[in-house]
Amino acid sequence: MAQLEQNHRHSSKLLEIEEQDRATKLGRMFGLGLVAIISLGTIILVTLGSILIGVLFALCGFSCITIVSYLSSKAYVKKEPNKVRYNNSPNNPSRSRTT
Numbered sequence: 001m002a003q004l005e006q007n008h009r010h011s012s013k014l015l016e017i018e019e020q021d022r023a024t025k026l027g028r029m030f031g032l033g034l035v036a037i038i039s040l041g042t043i044i045l046v047t048l049g050s051i052l053i054g055v056l057f058a059l060c061g062f063s064c065i066t067i068v069s070y071l072s073s074k075a076y077v078k079k080e081p082n083k084v085r086y087n088n089s090p091n092n093p094s095r096s097r098t099t
Contacts, residue, residue: 035062035065038057038058038061038065039058041057042055042058042061045057
């Protein structure tokens, strides 16, 4: 019974990792496409003579990407559980010794 439970947890964890990996890849591809669209739009605007509008378009576009990236990374850190690591090895210099 315990083996079945362990297999179930392991398979569900593997599915979760695969979904996270797929979402990360799709997010990177979408980000690359968005950067390409912003860059192409800026080049077109500058070529047509609207330098100030092109610069503002690029600035706003890349600022939005930066803000969304920062907020999503901050949300990802909040989802991570706090991991407590215990290192009781005798060679650990950070461990205080009382003699």
